[in-house]
Amino acid sequence: MLADLLYVTFPASGVRTWIFLPPLTAFAVSFLASMGGLSGAFLLLPFQMSVLHYTAPSVSGTNQLFNVIAIPSGVWRYARERRMTWPLTAAVVVGTLPGVLIGAWARLEYLPDPRSFKLFAGLVLLGIGGKLLADLLTSKTVPQPRQADFVVTESRLSLRTGEFSFAGEKFSFSVPQIVLLAFAVGIVGGIYGIGGGAIITPFIVTFLHLPVHAVAGASLLGTFITSVAGVFIYQLLARFYPGMSVAPDWQLGILFGIGGFCGMYCGARCQKHLPVKAVKALLCFFLFAAACNYLL
Template identity: 40%
Template sequence: MDWTILAGLTAGLLISLVTAPVGVSGAVFLLPVQFSVLNVPSPSVTPTNLLFNVVAGPGALWRYRCDGALRGGLARRLITWTLPGVITGAAIRVFALPGPDVFRMLVAALLLPLGTWLCLRTLRPAQQRPDAAEPSAPALAALALTVGVVGGIYGIGGGSLLGPILAARGLPMARIAPATLATTFTTSVAGAAAYAVLATASSGPVEPDWLLGVACGLGGLLGGYLGARLQPRLPETALRLLLGSLAAGLGALYTVQTLY
């Protein structure tokens, strides 16, 4: 077996095992692995990431569905607005924004302070709001559309951005995780299809690395199922600290990569 396939399978499993309990597919953490370790070219890295989400997503979603955690309208509202955004983002990625530098700066500027603040807030029990309401319909639509565009450009699905933002509003992780994973899966299917169409109009490396994407996804399929099964057994405080730490850690990583 090619070492890159084994590395992709292992990376997908470990990343999804950690991120699925907090509603993140793990694609945003797989992105630097593809760039730095697996040497996937840009912009092919984006549809490869989307392919990972498509293959890995059903593992965690099936577990959350069995637990009844997918009930409610939050996922439906997020999906409605992220879908047009991800298609728009795919077109921007192929024709206008092939490099990763802008993405790294944007992610660092958003997730580093947000993740740090979420961790600090979680450590103050009086600030937790398990009965908090989700954002208003216009605010949720604007948020989902923006995240959809960013996800379409960089192949991250959007859960890594939606999760910390909704958690910062005080929504419990039991509501956030299933909704953001469902959104990530749906938008990734649409994004992967958009890239397949756009590949016919571009001479660059736009198609995904199919073998590597599937290998990472199969690892994520197992890791996501196990992570989702673990989620109900973890306390809310631990989940929020995990999400905040992941967000801040990713922001710090991209800050370093941007500077150096």
């Protein structure tokens, strides 16, 4: 029967679900999340654990596999439209890579059931979301730049400062500050397989006051690179934990990734048509949704 063909079991994880549910869910989440520079992995993780009942440590690697497949379409779109902030990307990657190594190891060694850390992560997201919401409600509406001005130019990077121009304005940021933040986010991302964009993007937008339209591409590319490392690490660590489900479920991860690939491209293409406040409102929504998932 057709129902038997569509309702499948994934041997690596034991998940049973409709074959079209993972890509459809990933498409919807990625389409909206990518506009704010997020992959949506931080929402797919609770979906996998609560809806699909996939609670083994390998869910983290599977979630990062989703990032690896889904993100390139969004990054390509941002790069094609010259909205990639390369100095910011470099600082994020340098900090996040060592963090994700530590996070993956800590997930298996100390946090196979990380309830207390979820509480901490939920409170962090709630705090950042509250600050972003306050800024959103008190900030004045500014004219939307012409689409022709939505390009990143004059990028510079040194050991101390990164600089770039966007939409006729010049912006700068502290490289050590971004690297340290990215290191902490990398640990969280390595533990939960969320990539870290859910934390680092709102922080950069809210506290460093960098434009969300210019930050999104850099955040996605940083998440992609660290997720590649995360998938490799979880696959490698599976050899050292033979009695535990550690390696990613490749079949399930690829299904999520296909939906995310399409959603990410569409979201990146539509982002420049949304006002700054609309993009920040999306970020707020995702932050509070993720915080509630973790806290509850």
